[in-house]
Amino acid sequence: MQSSTRIMLAAALALGAMPLAVTAQPRPDFGQREFNAKCAVCHGLDGKGAGPLAAHLKKAPPDLTTMAQRNGGVFPVAKTYAAIEGAGGGHGTREMPVWGLDYTIQAAEQLPDLPYNQAQFVRTRIMALLEHLTRLQAK
Numbered sequence: 701m702q703s704s705t706r707i708m709l710a711a712a713l714a715l716g717a718m719p720l721a722v723t724a725q726p727r728p729d730f731g732q733r734e735f736n737a738k739c740a741v742c743h744g745l746d747g748k749g750a751g752p753l754a755a756h757l758k759k760a761p762p763d764l765t766t767m768a769q770r771n772g773g774v775f776p777v778a779k780t781y782a783a784i785e786g787a788g789g790g791h792g793t794r795e796m797p798v799w800g801l802d803y804t805i806q807a808a809e810q811l812p813d814l815p816y817n818q819a820q821f822v823r824t825r826i827m828a829l830l831e832h833l834t835r836l837q838a839k
């Protein structure tokens with residue numbers, strides 16, 4: 701195992717263990733926790749777009765539970781990854797934060813003295829979010 705992988709694993713385990721100590725409720729997974737902490741404010745806890753901040757945006761946050769439905773029943777993995785990462789900037793105004801950049805900054809703040817793979821730090825989080833989003837898809 702690469703040392704960066706081992707550090708990521710240790711960090712994920714440490715993060716995962718925290719809520720257990722505080723509460724007896726079932727432990728939410730990493731992707732769900734990221735989503736609830738960073739995305740639900742706009743997209744809603746259920747992903748349908750009715751988060752508390754939604755009314756204050758110029759553009760309504762899209763319903764993230766219909767992404768597969770709107771794509772012929774297949775969850776659009778690459779497109780969604782790109783939408784979250786925000787690389788390339790896209791066109792026009794973007795109200796959605798650029799999470800790739802956000803995670804890059806977060807990595808530098810959290811792991812200032814540890815060797816780590818920055819791209820992997822970002823990718824791990826976006827992949828966890830994608831996994832959570834696939835579970836939110838309307839059947």
Ligand code: HEC
Nearest residue numbers: 738739742759760761762780783784794795796797799829
């Ligand atoms: C400040 C409000 C806000 C937050 C926070 C936010 N989003 Fe968004 N999101 C939007 C808006 C608004 C759009 C529509 C495109 C745009 O204007 O940028 C969008 C678009 C998207 C899309 C594209 C959906 C589609 O149908 O193409 C995805 C996927 C997405 N968001 C996921 C997330 C994830 C995952 C997070 C948390 C890491 C998140 N969003 C956090 C407001 C937000």
